[in-house]
Ligand code: HPA
């Protein structure tokens with residue numbers, strides 16, 4: 049990775065913690081917890097990562113998540129990610145987790161949130177990283193289960209930044225989850241929704257107008273609808289784009305075909321994120337780097353993308369400004385001043 053990309057202060061806003069489970073940790077946890085896996089080596093695991101669409105990935109991703117059982121497991125998973133992200137210049141991470149993947153197997157939600165939160169605290173202390181936690185509902189399961197999940201999570205309300213919606217998109221429109229998102233907003237939780245990865249522009253409209261989405265995760269197919277693009281530009285609704293994910297799940301055929309440059313030219317707030325980096329061939333730094341190479345982005349354009357990511361965080365304005373100032377110092381080539389900015 050170039051020194052410029054590595055050092056560029058950035059926020060990661062589209063990252064599923066379960067998607068950071070590296071093959072070696074998966075195998076170690078399988079052993080530690082006595083969970084049988086159909087793989088016996090890292091190369092066997094990696095050989096299974098040939099995906100043709102979102103569902104073909106989700107099948108492998110949910111299977112691997114069965115190895116996560118204890119608070120320590122969730123801590124280890126999360127802290128490993130945070131160390132990698134910090135090394136890639138991530139100053140702020142707003143992290144998704146999928147509680148239903150674990151509670152369905154009998155793992156208490158407190159174990160999941162507790163282990164992840166312990167790691168976020170450790171990263172603040174040891175790495176100086178700022179972070180937040182976003183609870184995602186699985187859209188392939190009924191809305192009533194999402195509501196029950198929200199209710200059980202409210203004992204941990206103080207540890208949550210927001211709610212999201214992920215899993216199999218087509219056939220599961222955002223509008224089905226109107227009630228649970230209304231309840232979450234009443235609790236003051238922020239809202240980010242996966243839409244337009246494989247689903248139609250209509251799902252992006254529903255995410256905005258029915259669920260109150262403040263960010264759209266992916267959003268690629270929004271480009272098919274000019275009125276929608278206009279709405280996203282006028283309101284500066286961030287799109288958290290994931291280039292290597294799009295390549296691996298065949299949303300785009302080649303990285304050179306990725307619409308990110310078009311999105312920038314339209315005036316959309318787009319950021320670069322890693323989604324499920326253990327499965328998609330690279331963490332956030334690799335996503336910046338490979339997208340730069342494929343689309344011939346300049347350092348100024350990369351800095352603009354990092355700026356978008358800072359603006360799109362769910363931080364209070366003053367804290368956002370601290371990050372934006374840090375980015376300005378970096379891009380203007382000045383030496384960091386004594387207070388760390
Ligand atoms: N899309 C939908 N659901 C997901 C994803 C994704 O990219 N990653 C993990 N769950």
Ligand code: ZN
Pocket residue numbers: 062063064214242265323
């Ligand atoms: Zn995602």
